[in-house]
Amino acid sequence: xxxxxxxxxxxxxxxxxxxxxxxxxxxxxxMWLLAAVYGFPGLWFVLSSFKPAGDLFTYPLTLFxxxxxxxxxxxxxxxxxxxxxxxxxxxxxxxxxVLTIVASAAAGYALAKYRNWWLKVFAACILATTMLxxxxxxxxxxxxxxxxxxxxxxxxxxxxxxxxxxxxxxxRQFFVTVPNDLLEAARIDGSGEMRTFLRxxxxxxxxxxxxxxxxxxQWRWNxxxxxxxxxxxxxxxxxxxxxxSIVGAQNVNWSVLLGASVLSMIPLVxxxxxxxxxxxxxxxxAGLKD
Amino acid sequence: xxxxxRAEPRSxxxxxxxxxxxxxxxxxxxxxxxxxxxxxxISINLVLFLLFFLWPAVIGLKYSxxxxxxxxxxxxxxTDNYQRLLHDPAFWAALKRTLIYTxxxxxxxxxxxxxxxxxxVSPYSRGxxxxxxxxxxxxxxxxxxAGVIWxxxxxxxxxxxxxxxxxxxxxxxxxxxxxxxxxxxVIIAATWMNTAFNMLLFIAxxxxxxxxxxxxxxxxxxxxxxxxxxxxxxxxAPTSFIVVLLSTLxxxxxxxxxxxVNAGGPGTDNNLIVQYIYTxxxxxxxxxxxxxxxxxxxxxxxxxxxxxxLANRRKGS
Numbered sequence: 001x002x003x004x005x006x007x008x009x010x011x012x013x014x015x016x017x018x019x020x021x022x023x024x025x026x027x028x029x030x031m032w033l034l035a036a037v038y039g040f041p042g043l044w045f046v047l048s049s050f051k052p053a054g055d056l057f058t059y060p061l062t063l064f065x066x067x068x069x070x071x072x073x074x075x076x077x078x079x080x081x082x083x084x085x086x087x088x089x090x091x092x093x094x095x096x097x098v099l100t101i102v103a104s105a106a107a108g109y110a111l112a113k114y115r116n117w118w119l120k121v122f123a124a125c126i127l128a129t130t131m132l133x134x135x136x137x138x139x140x141x142x143x144x145x146x147x148x149x150x151x152x153x154x155x156x157x158x159x160x161x162x163x164x165x166x167x168x169x170x171x172r173q174f175f176v177t178v179p180n181d182l183l184e185a186a187r188i189d190g191s192g193e194m195r196t197f198l199r200x201x202x203x204x205x206x207x208x209x210x211x212x213x214x215x216x217x218q219w220r221w222n223x224x225x226x227x228x229x230x231x232x233x234x235x236x237x238x239x240x241x242x243x244x245s246i247v248g249a250q251n252v253n254w255s256v257l258l259g260a261s262v263l264s265m266i267p268l269v270x271x272x273x274x275x276x277x278x279x280x281x282x283x284x285x286a287g288l289k290d
Numbered sequence: 291x292x293x294x295x296r297a298e299p300r301s302x303x304x305x306x307x308x309x310x311x312x313x314x315x316x317x318x319x320x321x322x323x324x325x326x327x328x329x330x331x332i333s334i335n336l337v338l339f340l341l342f343f344l345w346p347a348v349i350g351l352k353y354s355x356x357x358x359x360x361x362x363x364x365x366x367x368x369t370d371n372y373q374r375l376l377h378d379p380a381f382w383a384a385l386k387r388t389l390i391y392t393x394x395x396x397x398x399x400x401x402x403x404x405x406x407x408x409x410x411v412s413p414y415s416r417g418x419x420x421x422x423x424x425x426x427x428x429x430x431x432x433x434x435x436a437g438v439i440w441x442x443x444x445x446x447x448x449x450x451x452x453x454x455x456x457x458x459x460x461x462x463x464x465x466x467x468x469x470x471x472x473x474x475x476v477i478i479a480a481t482w483m484n485t486a487f488n489m490l491l492f493i494a495x496x497x498x499x500x501x502x503x504x505x506x507x508x509x510x511x512x513x514x515x516x517x518x519x520x521x522x523x524x525x526x527a528p529t530s531f532i533v534v535l536l537s538t539l540x541x542x543x544x545x546x547x548x549x550x551v552n553a554g555g556p557g558t559d560n561n562l563i564v565q566y567i568y569t570x571x572x573x574x575x576x577x578x579x580x581x582x583x584x585x586x587x588x589x590x591x592x593x594x595x596x597x598x599x600l601a602n603r604r605k606g607s
Binding site for chain 1: 324325326327328330331332333334335336338339341342343344345346347349350353360405406409412414415416417418420421422423424425426427428429430431432433434435437438439440441442443447448450453456457482485490543545546549550553564567568571572577580581584585587588591592595
């Protein structure tokens with residue numbers, strides 16, 4: 001029925017006509033109202049971080065600082081060791097991201113292009129890790145990591161976080177769509193299996209690599225609980241532990257807290273703004289969440 | 291007639307089988323001859339799985355029957371830990387609080403992310419590119435920082451919300467010292483933070499609904515709500531299921547956000563289950579007891595997942 005009557009009303013939903021003006025205004029204002037609700041908390045927070053410590057608590061509050069200052073930032077940087085936490089977090093996030101991509105790409109490719117009974121078992125095991133996440137094994141996972149000597153080291157934070165079902169299946173889904181003929185052709189040309197994977201297949205997966213890189217970087221940059229358990233020495237702390245320790249103090253030093261918090265957000269926001277399209281437009285798989 | 295069509299393929303295998311297996315046989319053997327390369331490819335994940343998943347699961351189960359403290363011997367105590375858990379008011383309080391929190395936050399995340407996604411694909415809204423970035427920014431913010439942001443807005447003596455309330459002639463509200471109000475802040479913060487990602491999932495799903503359905507509905511004179519209720523919702527059901535399942539599991543494991551908003555307080559009123567496990571296991575060094583609590587949490591998560599899966603399957607059929 002719909003098919004028969006289709007020609008007279010072409011692309012009705014795609015382009016709203018000018019007669020829909022009231023509806024356009026209505027929908028757009030709802031959207032912008034919501035956007036204001038979602039954007040305001042962050043904006044208020046960032047603007048507050050530029051207020052002098054004295055003005056933070058004096059009523060009446062103003063949206064913009066009466067006098068702009070960066071003293072909260074300099075204080076956070078000098079007193080609170082933000083630089084060290086920054087470096088630690090960066091090491092963790094970069095190392096974990098690189099390892100995650102290598103491990104996930106290889107495993108995802110194996111799951112997509114080979115048929116073995118043990119690969120099916122392996123796929124089921126990987127899937128189980130999403131259903132039964134690390135939080136449910138916290139105490140014993142800690143004992144294992146301590147017993148292999150990774151307690152209180154950044155590698156203890158990185159290594160257990162490398163395995164991800166999301167990443168593995170993202171790559172699997174992608175490589176399934178790559179024609180097998182390509183693989184066959186490489187075999188006929190005498191290319192070894194690993195060589196085919198590294199030289200031909202991996203470069204094809206560039207968009208997936210970038211998407212997973214951003215997502216994985218975000219996971220590790222924002223991780224709190226696992227680093228908190230593994231890291232004991234304040235010199236090893238990551239940003240999230242550091243910020244949480246300011247919040248946990250008896251008297252919260254809001255000036256430092258605001259500065260440190262905003263500083264800790266900068267790298268992710270910068271990465272996001274540069275690589276936006278890989279997060280927003282990628283055919284993000286439903287399993288993409290850690 | 292439908293039955294006869296269905297029955298037909300079943301009768302074929304008797305005659306068609308040899309040909310089929312013959313054609314399948316070759317590629318299968320070809321694939322099977324490769325085992326070293328795939329094994330090498332999965333090796334990293336395989337080792338990590340055995341070391342950081344299977345092994346902790348096995349020893350965790352063992353520890354849950356001991357009074358292990360993290361060092362020294364692990365004396366066997368049988369089911370003592372589990373019995374103690376049953377009578378531990380702190381455990382039940384944390385579990386109850388977690389369930390209340392999840393029951394509040396999941397519907398909110400669902401509505402917020404579907405609503406924003408709907409606006410993002412609507413042909414009537416203007417300025418979608420910028421709005422999408424605004425909606426998505428909270429995804430970049432860690433639970434700790436998100437908690438700090440909302441704590442700052444809802445501060446009792448200095449927060450913006452109380453400032454506005456007093457300006458309007460109201461009385462400052464005890465956002466921090468009242469346990470329920472404090473939980474509401476966590477719920478608001480969690481909704482704000484988790485909308486972004488689920489919105490992306492819904493955008494992808496909404497874009498995949500065939501426009502022909504809406505065109506047909508337009509011709510039949512359906513209104514917007516009818517179209518949403520009868521076409522959109524059924525069409526995006528698989529995504530809705532994923533969003534609900536992942537949000538539920540995620541909320542059951544919430545920790546960082548609560549720490550930043552109120553540290554599980556006032557007192558221990560807003561301790562959620564993961565915080566309970568963390569405190570028992572790592573502050574009080576009761577690894578055995580905490581392992582038992584972990585397995586109870588795991589059991590609850592599995593039950594939730596299975597129930598939702600079954601409900602989804604029934605709805606689908």
